Amino acid sequence: MPKKTIPHNRKTQRSSCPISCTLDILGDKWTLLIVRDMWMGYTRFKEFSAGPEGIPTNILSERLVRLVNSNITERVASADGSRHPAYQLTNKGKALIPTLESMIDWGLKWEDGASKKVAKR
Amino acid sequence: MPKKTIPHNRKTQRSSCPISCTLDILGDKWTLLIVRDMWMGYTRFKEFSAGPEGIPTNILSERLVRLVNSNITERVASADGSRHPAYQLTNKGKALIPTLESMIDWGLKWEDGASKKVAKR
DNA sequence: CCGGATCCGGTCTGATACTG
DNA sequence: CAGTATCAGACCGGATCCGG
Numbered sequence A, B: 001m002p003k004k005t006i007p008h009n010r011k012t013q014r015s016s017c018p019i020s021c022t023l024d025i026l027g028d029k030w031t032l033l034i035v036r037d038m039w040m041g042y043t044r045f046k047e048f049s050a051g052p053e054g055i056p057t058n059i060l061s062e063r064l065v066r067l068v069n070s071n072i073t074e075r076v077a078s079a080d081g082s083r084h085p086a087y088q089l090t091n092k093g094k095a096l097i098p099t100l101e102s103m104i105d106w107g108l109k110w111e112d113g114a115s116k117k118v119a120k121r
Numbered sequence C: 001c002c003g004g005a006t007c008c009g010g011t012c013t014g015a016t017a018c019t020g
Numbered sequence D: 001c002a003g004t005a006t007c008a009g010a011c012c013g014g015a016t017c018c019g020g
Helices: A019-025 A033-037 A045-049 A057-069 A097-110 B018-026 B031-041 B045-049 B057-069 B097-110
Strands: A073-077 A085-090 B073-079 B085-089
Touching: A019 A033, A019 B031, A019 B085, A019 B097, A033 A057, A033 A073, A033 A085, A033 A097, A033 B018, A033 B045, A045 A057, A045 A085, A057 A073, A057 A085, A057 B097, A097 B018, A097 B097, B018 B031, B031 B057, B031 B073, B031 B085, B031 B097, B045 B085, B057 B073, B057 B085
Parallel strands: none
Antiparallel strands: A073 A085, B073 B085
């Protein structure tokens, strides 16, 4: 019995507060960065992995599963005929864009060192 | 080169993307919950600690230091004459409210199990 | 009692190597 | 290319302790 990775969320996630509830899914260093990348139009494992922050592949893999299970992203056949899978935001995922935008505003205004461009590559 | 624990932020935090930059500070399960609590008017260690999510005292303590160092909160003498310290949001901290609100909207719309009230106690 | 600090076991992260 | 496997070390979190 290999006892693989825990199915999905870290804790029992019985939080009733919507903020807490949201943070149960998004409250970590990487998840929203992946959402950001998909928002920017990236769709493939390789592209996420190549981001400037350098997410490790095992973490990326696990987060993608979690995002798909949470219905924030979906895994689809790649549009360009390549046989590799593509990931894209669902409506639920797209609904996170205002949150991302508010973080951009905050980062630009209050954190120096934040450049003007989002995810420039 | 021993290269011990990094002083405070988890990584080098040279991220130039404002989202990544923001997540370097807020990207964990607890930090935004503390900001939420302060937004709701709570000011004391004990109050944060008594929240429904049950943040451990050592984590709370560390996060408070981090928030103060990041200028998101400030530690002030308690208003009511008690000798215990009080914490409150700075302007930089208050600027996070739109982010919190967008998370509330998202949680309410997409995460069932999220009740209508924020941090009801 | 309150605001933390310390201790410590277990979990998770993240760098890297590996596989289909 | 898209992930899995591995594994040491970082971090979390529960309990306990302590000074005021």
